[in-house]
Amino acid sequence: MKGGYGIIKHYRKGGRYISPAACVLAAGGLFLFCTIFFKLLVYFNQPDVFGLNPLIGKFSDISMVTAAVLFVASYPQYVTGGEGKYIERFVRRRLFDPRYGNPLGFREGELLPPVKCRKINRTTFELSIKAVSCTVENLLKIAPVISSSISGKYKQYAAVSSEADEAFNSVTYRIEDVMIDKSLTVDSVEGLKSPDKTKIPIDTETFIDLKTSGSILVAGKTRSGKTTGIIAILLAVLQFWRDRHGSNVIIIDPKQAELSRIPHAVTVNSNGGAEPIMEKMKEFEATMKTRQEVLNRLSEETGNAVKWWDADMNPSFLFIDEYVALKSLFPKPAKGDGGYNLTSFEGSLKRIITMGASAGCFVIISIAEASVEEGGLPSMLKSAMTTKILFKPTVEEARLIWNSERLKALNVGRTYGAGDCWFSSTDGVHDTPGCLHFPNMEFEVYAELGRLMTEYYAPDE
Numbered sequence: 001m002k003g004g005y006g007i008i009k010h011y012r013k014g015g016r017y018i019s020p021a022a023c024v025l026a027a028g029g030l031f032l033f034c035t036i037f038f039k040l041l042v043y044f045n046q047p048d049v050f051g052l053n054p055l056i057g058k059f060s061d062i063s064m065v066t067a068a069v070l071f072v073a074s075y076p077q078y079v080t081g082g083e084g085k086y087i088e089r090f091v092r093r094r095l096f097d098p099r100y101g102n103p104l105g106f107r108e109g110e111l112l113p114p115v116k117c118r119k120i121n122r123t124t125f126e127l128s129i130k131a132v133s134c135t136v137e138n139l140l141k142i143a144p145v146i147s148s149s150i151s152g153k154y155k156q157y158a159a160v161s162s163e164a165d166e167a168f169n170s171v172t173y174r175i176e177d178v179m180i181d182k183s184l185t186v187d188s189v190e191g192l193k194s195p196d197k198t199k200i201p202i203d204t205e206t207f208i209d210l211k212t213s214g215s216i217l218v219a220g221k222t223r224s225g226k227t228t229g230i231i232a233i234l235l236a237v238l239q240f241w242r243d244r245h246g247s248n249v250i251i252i253d254p255k256q257a258e259l260s261r262i263p264h265a266v267t268v269n270s271n272g273g274a275e276p277i278m279e280k281m282k283e284f285e286a287t288m289k290t291r292q293e294v295l296n297r298l299s300e301e302t303g304n305a306v307k308w309w310d311a312d313m314n315p316s317f318l319f320i321d322e323y324v325a326l327k328s329l330f331p332k333p334a335k336g337d338g339g340y341n342l343t344s345f346e347g348s349l350k351r352i353i354t355m356g357a358s359a360g361c362f363v364i365i366s367i368a369e370a371s372v373e374e375g376g377l378p379s380m381l382k383s384a385m386t387t388k389i390l391f392k393p394t395v396e397e398a399r400l401i402w403n404s405e406r407l408k409a410l411n412v413g414r415t416y417g418a419g420d421c422w423f424s425s426t427d428g429v430h431d432t433p434g435c436l437h438f439p440n441m442e443f444e445v446y447a448e449l450g451r452l453m454t455e456y457y458a459p460d461e
């Protein structure tokens with residue numbers, strides 16, 4: 001309807017956007033009104049002076065049935081369509097109704113893009129908009145507009161990330177309750193225990209999914225909460241206990257700091273050389289190969305690809321603290337060095353990171369500076385690490401870790417405390433970075449880590 005109220009699929013400058021559901025509901029109301037009108041006519045024309053009562057009676061019945069059909073049709077949109085539909089309506093009105101400024105710059109008569117919103121969990125929705133009559137670039141820019149469009153009972157929700165699909169056909173926004181405190185506070189190590197050995201809890205809504213992700217890169221300035229955050233991960237992993245296939249939890253602390261005092265932690269030798277570390281990495285790699293062989297054999301026997309979590313295996317972790325400092329300890333390759341050199345170290349690490357996840361073997365690398373260039377993390381390793389965490393983030397550091405397109409929706413103005421981070425993982429839910437807080441652990445963290453490490457490696461009785 002040009003210039004009127006009925007714009008549904010096409011943009012009209014002089015019109016107003018009314019959702020299809022509202023149109024159906026309004027039509028239902030109109031038919032209901034007609035039904036009442038016809039019924040009253042019959043009522044007041046009891047003697048049927050004009051002989052029209054049977055005809056009006058028919059109209060009244062048809063109108064009543066139509067009203068009922070329209071009400072039923074609008075019901076799923078308003079009621080069963082649920083919260084996703086509620087958010088869709090706000091977003092459509094903001095983007096499609098000319099009175100709200102036309103942020104996507106539609107021209108007269110242009111087809112309006114489909115908008116779909118689905119609930120992911122208690123505090124998160126995923127909203128996607130097709131790049132119809134607008135570009136992906138423009139859609140990526142309007143995350144703040146989408147945040148401001150959501151009001152009513154979801155006014156505390158905002159678009160925290162936006163990402164274009166591979167084919168550049170649509171943009172998906174992650175809509176989250178940004179006011180709710182999702183952080184996990186635990187007063188004992190058992191609070192970090194996960195019922196599923198493939199899921200490591202981070203907050204009340206988020207976990208690292210080891211089925212879909214691989215090794216973990218942790219970056220952040222000093223005192224940002226890196227070590228505490230990684231310990232929270234290790235405390236969860238240690239409580240899955242050691243499997244019969246040589247799973248490990250190896251802590252490498254090249255700086256001989258607090259972590260090196262944890263039982264079974266590995267550090268440099270008395271000459272400051274990293275030989276013990278190299279040895280431990282080789283051991284970890286050998287176990288990884290043996291585990292993969294077991295899985296291959298099981299797969300051949302069953303005729304199906306057997307995954308580590310189905311093969312009685314628990315996750316195995318190698319944690320390298322202060323990666324850049326460790327790298328600097330290795331000498332360049334030289335004749336007769338027996339493989340103790342930077343090239344072998346990097347080669348071994350690369351193999352574990354790229355091939356380990358399928359055997360349930362994961363690496364956590366911690367770096368104090370996000371630099372991935374000279375002296376930092378080789379970019380190949382950076383792209384192979386599928387879970388990325390930046391504590392107390394700044395945009396400058398984040399750009400070294402993520403594609404800057406992925407950072408557009410993040411609230412860069414916020415101040416972050418220790419334990420706050422930007423987090424991404426290839427789990428289909430956190431593919432674009434979002435903000436979260438690592439567990440608040442109200443117990444002696446290092447003491448508990450030491451106790452669990454001792455128990456983990458205690459010989460079976």
Ligand SMILES: Nc1ncnc2c1ncn2[C@@H]1O[C@H](COP(=O)(O)OP(=O)(O)OP(=O)(O)O)[C@@H](O)[C@H]1O
Pocket residue numbers: 220221222223224225226227228229368391418419420437438439440441
């Ligand atoms: N998840 C958290 N919640 C609340 N406070 C935290 C959290 N993580 C760390 N902190 C606080 O921040 C301090 C620094 O944490 P942590 O030692 O883990 O940082 P770091 O980045 O590893 O620093 P460094 O590089 O100096 O070792 C801790 O002593 C603790 O008080």
